[in-house]
Amino acid sequence: MTHGSRTGQFRILEVVFAAVILSSTYSVAIFIMEPANNPAIRTSDDMEILAFNVLNHMVQGGTFDRVTTEENWEDGIKIAITRLMPPGTYFNMTIFNATINGPSAMLTPLNTSPITNVQAAEALQAFQRSPEISSSTLTYTTKNGQFLVLRIIVAAAGGVSQ
Amino acid sequence: MVQPIYEYVFSGLVVVLMVSTSISTIFPITLAHLSQTSSLQLQGNARNILDKLLLTPGDPYDWGTDLSINSSQSDGLRDFGLAGSLTFNTLYRLDPSKVERLINTSTIDNPYYIPPKRAAEIMGLEKEFGFSLSFEPVLQISSHILNKTIVTRVTTPETIPVANVNVTAVLIRLNSANEEEFEIATSSTDWNGTAVLDFSGADNFDSVAYIILSDYYNIQTRTVGGSNLIEAVLIGNNIVVKYPIGTDLEETISNSRSPLYTVGKRTYIGEFESSSASISAYQLDTGGKTFVIYPLSNADPDISLATFITDIEGETKLIAAFRPFPTTYETGPIAGSTRHTLIRLVEVAGVSMRVKFHIWRLSE
Numbered sequence: 001m002t003h004g005s006r007t008g009q010f011r012i013l014e015v016v017f018a019a020v021i022l023s024s025t026y027s028v029a030i031f032i033m034e035p036a037n038n039p040a041i042r043t044s045d046d047m048e049i050l051a052f053n054v055l056n057h058m059v060q061g062g063t064f065d066r067v068t069t070e071e072n073w074e075d076g077i078k079i080a081i082t083r084l085m086p087p088g089t090y091f092n093m094t095i096f097n098a099t100i101n102g103p104s105a106m107l108t109p110l111n112t113s114p115i116t117n118v119q120a121a122e123a124l125q126a127f128q129r130s131p132e133i134s135s136s137t138l139t140y141t142t143k144n145g146q147f148l149v150l151r152i153i154v155a156a157a158g159g160v161s162q
Numbered sequence: 163m164v165q166p167i168y169e170y171v172f173s174g175l176v177v178v179l180m181v182s183t184s185i186s187t188i189f190p191i192t193l194a195h196l197s198q199t200s201s202l203q204l205q206g207n208a209r210n211i212l213d214k215l216l217l218t219p220g221d222p223y224d225w226g227t228d229l230s231i232n233s234s235q236s237d238g239l240r241d242f243g244l245a246g247s248l249t250f251n252t253l254y255r256l257d258p259s260k261v262e263r264l265i266n267t268s269t270i271d272n273p274y275y276i277p278p279k280r281a282a283e284i285m286g287l288e289k290e291f292g293f294s295l296s297f298e299p300v301l302q303i304s305s306h307i308l309n310k311t312i313v314t315r316v317t318t319p320e321t322i323p324v325a326n327v328n329v330t331a332v333l334i335r336l337n338s339a340n341e342e343e344f345e346i347a348t349s350s351t352d353w354n355g356t357a358v359l360d361f362s363g364a365d366n367f368d369s370v371a372y373i374i375l376s377d378y379y380n381i382q383t384r385t386v387g388g389s390n391l392i393e394a395v396l397i398g399n400n401i402v403v404k405y406p407i408g409t410d411l412e413e414t415i416s417n418s419r420s421p422l423y424t425v426g427k428r429t430y431i432g433e434f435e436s437s438s439a440s441i442s443a444y445q446l447d448t449g450g451k452t453f454v455i456y457p458l459s460n461a462d463p464d465i466s467l468a469t470f471i472t473d474i475e476g477e478t479k480l481i482a483a484f485r486p487f488p489t490t491y492e493t494g495p496i497a498g499s500t501r502h503t504l505i506r507l508v509e510v511a512g513v514s515m516r517v518k519f520h521i522w523r524l525s526e
Contacts, residue, residue, distance in 0.1 A: 011169060015176040022180055026187040045209075046504060056253055057507045057514065061380025076326075080379035083300050083318060086505050086516070 051091075051136035051154045054084045064150065065142050067095060067110060074113045081152075082117050088157040090126050092116040096149040098139070107149055130155035200523070201500050208502040208521045211285065211293065216254060216506060216517070218243035226259030227398045229455075232274045232448065239276065242284040258464055258511035259398030264295070264491040271404055272486075273448045274397050278493045294492035294520040299513055301327070303385040305374055310367050312359045314374050314385070316351050323355025327378040331359040332425045334469045335370040340478040342471055344423055351376075371482030373425050373467040381514045384466055386484040394483035401456040401468050401483040409474055411454060415443045417473040418456070418481075425467040464511040485511055498522030 058064065063080065067073055081091055093115040096107035118126045127133060133155040140148045220243035225231055231238045244264075246257040266275040282288040298319055305314040316327045329351060334344045345364060349357040359374070361367070371388035394403040405414060443456045458468065466485045471478055488510065501522035508517050 012172055012176075015173050019176055019180045019183075023183055023187075026184065029191075049209075050505065053254065053507045057509070058380060060252060060255070060509070061382070063380045066379070076379050079324075080381055083324070083378070083381055084507055084514070087320070 045134075047132050047134035047154050047156065048136055050086075050089075051134055051152050052138070054081060054091075054154075055136055055138045055150055055152055057084060059138060059140050059150070062143070064095070064140055064148055065144075067142070067146075067148070074111045074115050078115045078117065081115070085117075085154070090116070090118050090130065090155045090157055091152055092118065092123065092127070093150070093152040096151070098147040098149050100147065105147075110148070126157070127153065127155050129158075131158060132156040197500065201502070204500055204502045204521060204523065207291065208504055208519065211287070211291075211521060212504050212506065212517075212519045214285065215242070215244055215295070215519075216256065216508060217245050219245045219247050219257065220260070223247045226257050226261075226263060229274065229398070229400070231276070239280075239284060242276075242281045254507060255509045258485060261297075261488050261510050262395075262397045262486060264488050265486050267486075267489065270395055270486050271451060271453075272395065272397065273402065273446055273451070273453050278491050281491075282493050288493075290524060292493045292497065292522050292524050294490060294496050294518075296490040296492075296518045296520075297488040297508075297510070297515045298518070299383045299487065299515050300381050300507070301376065301378065301383045301514070303329075303374055303376055303383055305372075305385050305387055307367075307370070307387070307389060310360070310362045310364055312347075312361070312372060312374065312387075314351075314357050314359065314376075316355045316357070316376050316378075316383075323351070323353070324378060325351055325353050325355060327351040327355070327357070327376050329357045329359065329374060329376045331361075331372055331374045332467070333361050333364070333370055333372045334423050334425075334467075334480070334482070335364060336366060336368065336471065336478060336480050337364075338366045340471075342423065342469065342480070369480045371467065371469050371480060373484075375425075375466075375512070382509075383513050386467060386482075388480075388482055391480040391482045394481055396465065396468055396483045396485040399458045399461045399465075401458065401470075401481070403454045403456070403481060403483070404451065405454060405474070411445060411452065414472055414474055415445075415454060418443060419471050419473075422458075422468060422470040424458070424461055424465040466511055487513070488515075492520075496520050496522060498524070 058080065063077065066076070070076065077093070081093060085091060095110045097110045099106045099108065114120065116123065133153065135151065135153040138150045140150060142148060220239065221241035222228060222238070224247045225239050228238065244256045244260045246252065246255050262272070263274055263276045266272045279288060282293065287293065301316055301324060302319060303314055303316050305312055312331050314329055316324045316329070318324060327350065328348070330346065330348045332344060332346050334342060337343045345361055347359040347361060349359055351357045369390040371391050373384055373386045375384045376382065392403065392405065394401050405411060443454050446453045446455050468483045470481050472481060501520060504519045506517045508515050
């Protein structure tokens with residue numbers, strides 16, 4: 001084997017080696033690249049706006065003035081929120097009575113039964129598996145001077161098992 | 163001499179293979195990222211545009227009541243927004259007089275319609291985006307007259323009946339002396355979402371107009387109906403009547419009589435003009451059609467029904483103007499591979515509505 005032919009073989013090996021490195025770099029890059037359009041990030045802002053939108057709609061109509069005046073008001077509010085939310089949305093709402101004591105406020109839950117459209121046994125799983133979850137909090141003073149803190153957690157139904 | 167040629171040929175082939183592999187790998191990745199970027203940009207645009215539509219009043223801020231802005235003349239409209247003007251501005255409460263400008267269907271002839279393409283042009287979207295805005299009441303009511311009762315049913319849009327809804331019906335009718343009278347009945351829906359409103363005390367049920375207002379924990383909606391009347395529409399604070407062809411309009415206008423009843427969201431019934439003087443009105447000719455406009459200068463902006471009577475060729479007729487529901491307002495059929503949808507809750511003239519907003523790029 002002459003000196004020239006050996007040089008040629010090395011050149012070929014160099015090119016093949018370069019090609020292998022290049023193609024393996026692309027292959028790895030494809031797998032490690034995080035999709036920029038993660039739907040959970042994309043729509044959680046929308047869920048937050050929706051949660052605020054529902055609370056705001058109910059507050060403007062004076063719905064929460066009924067809280068202390070009606071029996072089984074939790075069921076009424078639960079059905080109302082179910083109607084207001086788009087289909088395929090889970091929610092869990094807690095209404096706190098805020099008592100101002102000096103510089104601090106003590107929050108006591110007012111609802112004695114859960115205000116949610118998810119069964120208690122499935123609630124944790126439903127919210128954990130949701131691809132989109134968000135919350136909104138609003139403060140409201142009722143006509144009789146009660147200071148309420150309204151907190152709602154909303155989640156899109158669905159998602160994959162973890 | 164032969165061996166170097168094989169080397170170069172082989173090296174050349176490997177280079178071609180590398181370049182083609184690189185292009186075929188990079189190209190789809192770049193395309194996917196461009197598409198994702200475009201989708202994210204569209205999402206941001208969708209939010210901004212919808213916020214602008216629902217949370218700003220437009221310019222002039224009271225353009226809904228400005229009748230010089232209409233389907234053929236909309237130069238005065240400098241900015242487009244549906245929020246209430248300053249007098250009753252509340253978050254996500256839309257101005258009924260502006261929302262009505264979006265309605266023009268086969269059954270509702272609206273001389274004050276603003277075409278969606280004009281709205282897109284005002285907002286600077288016409289070259290880049292298409293949009294669709296659809297309104298749907300959160301609760302729906304159907305009703306019909308049965309003898310001297312009104313049977314009503316409240317359901318969700320998915321036709322699930324809603325129980326325990328407070329229902330109020332206001333009935334305006336011509337009595338046996340051909341004068342206007344009104345009656346109110348209230349009830350609550352049963353497990354099947356049905357409520358029966360009884361007007362058995364009415365002496366005459368031939369010519370009636372009614373409105374049913376329902377309320378479930380402040381989710382409010384309404385429906386209207388009637389029989390043997392001339393239907394008109396309420397656009398802003400104007401009753402817009404398209405009288406039957408051949409009607410002597412001048413005589414009809416001079417025969418138009420008070421009382422003029424209005425039914426709103428809070429005040430269930432209001433007698434608008436108690437004098438017996440004829441109601442001031444004028445004719446509007448647009449698009450080859452003639453309308454008679456009866457302005458209600460001081461009416462509550464969220465009235466949903468207004469009635470009065472007039473004599474047409476010796477026969478007393480009940481005129482009932484209903485505030486129409488908006489449905490879909492779109493620049494064209496929803497299209498494009500990149501599109502985005504947003505949902506919001508709004509209130510229009512006392513009705514809780516879900517607004518679905520679709521936006522897409524025209525270039526895709």
